[in-house]
Amino acid sequence: xxxxxxxxxxxxxxxxxxxxxxxxxxxxxxxxxxxxxxxxxxxxxxxxxxxxxxxxxxxxxxxxxxxxxxxxxxxxxxxxxxxxxxxxxxxxxxxxxxxxxxxxxxxxxxxxxx
Amino acid sequence: xxxxxxxxxxxxxxxxxxxxxxxxxxxxxxxxxxxxxxxxxxxxxxxxxxxxxxxxxxxxxxxxxxxxxxxxxxxxxxxxxxxxxxxxxxxxxxxxxxxxxxxxxxxxxxxxxxx
Numbered sequence: 001x002x003x004x005x006x007x008x009x010x011x012x013x014x015x016x017x018x019x020x021x022x023x024x025x026x027x028x029x030x031x032x033x034x035x036x037x038x039x040x041x042x043x044x045x046x047x048x049x050x051x052x053x054x055x056x057x058x059x060x061x062x063x064x065x066x067x068x069x070x071x072x073x074x075x076x077x078x079x080x081x082x083x084x085x086x087x088x089x090x091x092x093x094x095x096x097x098x099x100x101x102x103x104x105x106x107x108x109x110x111x112x113x114x
Numbered sequence: 115x116x117x118x119x120x121x122x123x124x125x126x127x128x129x130x131x132x133x134x135x136x137x138x139x140x141x142x143x144x145x146x147x148x149x150x151x152x153x154x155x156x157x158x159x160x161x162x163x164x165x166x167x168x169x170x171x172x173x174x175x176x177x178x179x180x181x182x183x184x185x186x187x188x189x190x191x192x193x194x195x196x197x198x199x200x201x202x203x204x205x206x207x208x209x210x211x212x213x214x215x216x217x218x219x220x221x222x223x224x225x226x227x228x229x
Contacts (some may be wrong), residue, residue: 032215043221044158044203059216090157094215101146101165101207101215105157 002027006106019078023091033074120220137204
C-alpha cells in the first residue's frame, strides 16, 4: 500500500530564516505530487504541483519554491521566511499505480514563523 | 479557471439528525468530485468521491449526489454521531491535462454534532 511521509511534523522559525520541508511517497511510482498550505481555520491553497522529476508548476507567486529531485520526493523551500508563511503545510500525491484524480494527503508540517 | 463554492460554512446538528453540505462548481468540464473530512490538527481524509458518469454514490451513512446540469454536488450524512464533527471540504477537478489533475477546494464546512 502507499504511504506518504512529511517532516518535520512541527517547526518554529524566526522571520528571515530559511525553510526546507520534505515529503516522500512509498508504494507507488511516478506519482503527481502537490504542496498545499492551510492557514489557521482556513481552506486549502495549492502552492505547487509536479508531474515528474524536475517538473514544477507554481500556482501562486510567493517567496516559496519547490523541487523534485527524485521520483517520490518533493521539497518545499524558502530562502527567507515571512510571518505570513505560518500555516499547516500538506503534501499530497495522486496517480501512480492508483486511480487518477484521487489525492491523498500526508500528515502535514505545522510551521510557525515568529 | 474552476471556482468551487461551499455552503454552509458552519453547521450544527443534533446527534441522529442528518447533515447536508452543498457545493457548486463553475467549470462544466470538471468530472471528479471528492469530499474530505479534516479533524482538528489532522490531515484531510478522503471519505467519498463521485465521477461525472454517475448521479449518486453511497457508503454506509454517507452519500454524495451530483447534478451536472446545475453544476452542484452535495454530501449527505445520515444518523450523525459526535465523531462526525469535523471540517468537511468539497473539491472538483477534471481529467488530467498535461499529466496533472489539480483539485480546486471549497472553503470548508465546520460540522458540529451535539450529543
